[in-house]
Structure formats: C-alpha cells, structure tokens
Amino acid sequence: MSFNFKTIDDLEVSGRTVLVRVDINSPVDPQNGTILDDTRIRLHAETIRELSDRGARTVVMAHQSRPGKKDFTTLEQHAHVLSGILERPVRYVDDIFGCAARESIRELKDGEVLLLENVRFYSEEVLKRSPSEQAETHLVRKLSPLIDFFINDAFAAAHRSQPSLVGFAVKLPSAAGRVMERELKTLYSALKDVKRPCVYVLGGVKVDDSIMVMKNVLENGSADLILTTGLVASIFLAGSGVKIGRVNCDFIKSRGYCDFIKVARKLKKKFGDRILVPVDVAVCRDGKRVDVPVSKIPNLQIQDIGMETIKVYAERIREARTIFANGPAGVFENPDFSIGTQDILNAISSSDGFSIIGGGHLAAAAVKMGFEDRIGHISSGGGASISLLAGEELPAVRVLEECTHP
Structure with missing residues (x-):
C-alpha cells in the first residue's frame, strides 16, 4: 500500500485562487448555533493558514452535519471561530456556487480567506456517483473556471464520493492538504510495515x-x-x-x-x-x-x-x-x-508499540481522559480510517492519485 499524489509542496499558490475542501463538521448547539468543540477547525487551520501565508486566495468549502439532523446549519459561526484561530479575517458568504459566491471569489485578494456556505445545502452533494459524473454537477462546473488549484484536506470524508470531494480533482490540478497528507502517510506506513x-x-x-x-x-x-x-x-x-x-x-x-x-x-x-x-x-x-x-x-x-x-x-x-x-x-x-x-x-x-486510534468516540474518550499526547496517532476520520483498515479504496484519495493535470 502506497500513495502517489501531490501535496501543497508541489504547488505554487502565490497569487492563485485555491479551493480547499476541509471537514470542519463540529458539535453544534441546535438552539443557538454555537460550536461546542472546535477541534476539527483547529486541525484544518494549519492548511488554511499556510495557503494564506503563501499568498493564495483561499476559498474554503466544507459541510456541517446532513439534511434532517438538528445540527444541519449554516457555516457562519464556523467562519467566526476560524477567524479567531487564524487571527485574521475570514469572509463568509451564505451561498455555494451562485452569483454571490462567484462574485466573492472574484473579489478575493492575495492572502485572503473566504468560507462558502454548507456544501450539503446543495442537494446533489449527498448523491453517490463516480468522479467523472460528479465533475459534471452544477457545483463543479460553476466554480471550476474561477479556481486555479483544488486541495482536498478532508480526510474524514475521504470515503465518500461526492461532488466537492471528487469532482474538482477531475477538472483541476489537485493536491492533498496537510491533514490528508499526514493521515495517509501515517496509516499507509503503519499498514505497510507492521511491527x-x-x-x-x-x-x-x-x-x-x-x-x-x-x-x-x-x-x-x-x-x-x-x-x-x-x-x-x-x-x-x-x-x-x-x-x-x-x-x-x-x-x-x-x-x-x-x-x-x-x-x-x-x-x-x-x-x-x-x-x-x-x-x-x-x-x-x-x-x-x-x-x-x-x-x-x-x-x-x-x-x-x-x-x-x-x-x-x-x-x-x-x-x-x-x-x-x-x-x-x-x-x-x-x-x-x-x-x-x-x-x-x-x-x-x-x-x-506504535498505536493508532481510528477516530470517533474512542478518539474523543482519549482526549477527554488525557491520553492524547501519549497515543502515536489519533485519526481525524473514523469512517475513512476504518474503510482504509478494511482494505477499501477511499474515493477522494483515489481520484487524487489518478487525475493528473499539467
């Protein structure tokens, strides 16, 4: 088991518009929308900060929960939290690929960060299709002309084949973000060389x-x-x-x-x-x-x-x-x-020995009980890490490996 995809190190992002897909799905108080745990936001802030520091015009795409759930809500609060973590303004637009979103992307200046609305507000996002089919969705076709690079940092959702996770990699030069890169290198290495x-x-x-x-x-x-x-x-x-x-x-x-x-x-x-x-x-x-x-x-x-x-x-x-x-x-x-x-x-x-915890409730328990710094690796994605351990392909990783662009 090995990996063969580009990372942020392979891209010259200064002055370029970069779409980065993250997984900042967080526990949210359904009454007032307050984020109860910002762990995932802090995790992905590393990739977003690096892109911003390198002069990229960074467009962040993410989801929160899914239709029918009480915490299925907007990302406005996430933008405020991310802004505080990055210690720089994060613009938010309550649109995904409509006129308001596209205009906000065009207005971005070097180093600025924009967070789009919850991508699962878009009905086609929850449908499972092949990467080539997802590349023809309205979301991908509307935003791709405005984007220079696509970076997938959403390891926790890498086992899903949805437009925001696999469609852009078909259309655009793509790479893995720091979270995705770290997760895959750690898990692949452990699975390849089992002690x-x-x-x-x-x-x-x-x-x-x-x-x-x-x-x-x-x-x-x-x-x-x-x-x-x-x-x-x-x-x-x-x-x-x-x-x-x-x-x-x-x-x-x-x-x-x-x-x-x-x-x-x-x-x-x-x-x-x-x-x-x-x-x-x-x-x-x-x-x-x-x-x-x-x-x-x-x-x-x-x-x-x-x-x-x-x-x-x-x-x-x-x-x-x-x-x-x-x-x-x-x-x-x-x-x-x-x-x-x-x-x-x-x-x-x-x-x-080297230890890996596959995310989810056990990861939460490890953090709550104070074991976080004594575990070799705590995965950010329960479903994705389990799929990997079960020998399944991760669609979002496979498309990064298969789709090459000049």
Whole structure:
C-alpha cells in the first residue's frame, strides 16, 4: 500500500485562487448555533493558514452535519471561530456556487480567506456517483473556471464520493492538504510495515465496521490478535454460544445486527484464539456497577467489559508492537462504566508499540481522559480510517492519485 499524489509542496499558490475542501463538521448547539468543540477547525487551520501565508486566495468549502439532523446549519459561526484561530479575517458568504459566491471569489485578494456556505445545502452533494459524473454537477462546473488549484484536506470524508470531494480533482490540478497528507502517510506506513505482534482492539456499537476490518486484517495476516469490546464483544459472545440475556439480544436486534452473530460464529471458528472475547462483563444492578462472569450474565444491559477481561487485554496490549484501536469498551460517558475504556487507553498509551486510534468516540474518550499526547496517532476520520483498515479504496484519495493535470 502506497500513495502517489501531490501535496501543497508541489504547488505554487502565490497569487492563485485555491479551493480547499476541509471537514470542519463540529458539535453544534441546535438552539443557538454555537460550536461546542472546535477541534476539527483547529486541525484544518494549519492548511488554511499556510495557503494564506503563501499568498493564495483561499476559498474554503466544507459541510456541517446532513439534511434532517438538528445540527444541519449554516457555516457562519464556523467562519467566526476560524477567524479567531487564524487571527485574521475570514469572509463568509451564505451561498455555494451562485452569483454571490462567484462574485466573492472574484473579489478575493492575495492572502485572503473566504468560507462558502454548507456544501450539503446543495442537494446533489449527498448523491453517490463516480468522479467523472460528479465533475459534471452544477457545483463543479460553476466554480471550476474561477479556481486555479483544488486541495482536498478532508480526510474524514475521504470515503465518500461526492461532488466537492471528487469532482474538482477531475477538472483541476489537485493536491492533498496537510491533514490528508499526514493521515495517509501515517496509516499507509503503519499498514505497510507492521511491527509484530499486531493487536487490534475493536469495540463500540458500529459492529458492521468492526467486523469488516476484522475479516480483512485476519485474512490478509496483518493482525495477530483481535480484542473485542463493546457491542462487538456481545455479538461474539452470542456467536460463541454464551447466553447474553434477552435485553442484550433485543438491543442487537434493534440495531439490525442479528445476522452478524452468524458471521461472528464463523470468524471465531476459523480464527479461534486470534479473536479474544471477554471473560467477564459489567452490568448495572440497583444503580451500581457489578462485574459478572460471562457464564452468569443476567438479563441486564452489558455496559462495559469486566475487570478480569481488562487485565487480560491490558497485558496483550502492552506486549504489542503495533496497536490499532477503534470504538470504546463500554458506556464511557458514565464514570462507573468508563473503566474498561480508560484502562485500555492507559495500556495503549504505556505500550512501547506504535498505536493508532481510528477516530470517533474512542478518539474523543482519549482526549477527554488525557491520553492524547501519549497515543502515536489519533485519526481525524473514523469512517475513512476504518474503510482504509478494511482494505477499501477511499474515493477522494483515489481520484487524487489518478487525475493528473499539467
């Protein structure tokens, strides 16, 4: 696995108009539009600041949430926050590719930054099509004549084939931004040169993602051991014949994951001891955490892995030379059931091996619990990093590699 695309270093951007696609999708208070966490904005500010400092006329394109969600809103507040982080004015226009947007782009001077409106306000943005088809959308055809270079910095959305992510790379000289470049170099390098033993810790509630990754890394031999936590563990326990209680079976059914119990059974039969399941779990009884062996799980919601499991998992993690982790071990938002997640993160951070956390809730937990500076790499994109680990192509990366321009 390798990469073959241009970066900002390959472009002479001074005096040129540069369209940079970022992913500053942030937690937003639905009542007043206030941004509750500016982590992603700060992350992409590095690319935007560099372009501005080098004299580019920088046009920023981004999305916030998706239609139907409470936080599907304008990017006006994002412009204010970005302006504060950059310590320079960031113009905002409540238009994407109409007359107001195009005129604002034309008026840009060297070093100035303009943020366009939420690109998902445009209905065609949510449709999945090939890059060549997306290149013919109104968005791409209207803006491309005004742009000299396209830079994709939105690694977190790189697994999506949408106009703003793949269409411009077909039409314009394109490159990866600093976030995209750093993510891909780190992940590609770790996947190409895996230090042994390599341990995957897969949990959370997105079982389909975890099993997709599990099948890929076990079958291609890149993983030596899988440690299951969260709902992933519940499904593997059920697949191993453990009676996990009606309430937990009902939860699996409510998520539409019943079919994965059969998949888990087949994987466990095929790969045996390379997939570890908990020996005990934690439930809430009379308002308190109670750890029970998996042979005696009551009809109560499983909320964390148990203390004996934590000891076993921590030991295997500390022995690892490469660690990939995705998804929390339990309901980490509740202090009583954050022990599994916290102790696993502690084991990862104290290991001598190189560690990667695949974004999402586990990344948020790592930051919240103070492990951020002790993890090798925390990915900015859960979906994109999971797709990469599962052996899938990232459309936005592929188009950067395939589309060459003079």
